[in-house]
Amino acid sequence: MNRSLALLLLIVWLLVPISALHPAEDVRHLSFYHTHTSEELSVTYFVGGEYDASALKKLNHFLRDFRTGDETEMDPGVFDMLFNIQLDSGSTGVYQVISAYRSPATNEMLRSRSAGVASNSQHLLGKAIDVRLVDLDTTDLRDVALSLERGGVGYYSKSDFVHVDTGRVRSW
Secondary structure, three states, X not given: OOHHHHHHHHHHHHHOOHHXXXXXXXXXXXXXXXXXXXXXXXXXXXXXXXXXXXXXXXXXXXXXXXXXXXXXXXXXXXXXXXXXXXXXXXXXXXXXXXXXXXXXXXHHHHHHHOOOOOOOOHHHHOOEEEEEEOOEOHHHHHHHHHHHOOXXXXXXXXXXXXEEEOOOOEEO
């Protein structure tokens, strides 16, 4: 290979974004705003057929129990559901997080205040998240989540959010 061709290939390689080196379906990116902490996170958590451990660690911290600070290892399937909701709906918006991981203490406190909180909540297992999507009506968010048939979907119209989890397929 001549020197000018090698230099040209090197320049192209340096200028091409990493995401362009992988098919679009192999790059999964999500953006969040936490309604209780006002924190924001925008993260590419899956590239080239693999979850990014560093990105998952950031997500675990971001989605911690905001009342106690306790963290857990979130099920990456939750992120895949959120990614697929955006893909299927055409949304490019930011997810507003209402709740994700809940410590046992937080779950019990919430149960004492509301009959709608399950004692065996998927939130305790890091398998659930309650969200809104800024550019999608929550009824549409619910409908897209239901169409995935990949876990639980709860619609809370009065509070204007949707619960999704990676447990068994069910809805309420």
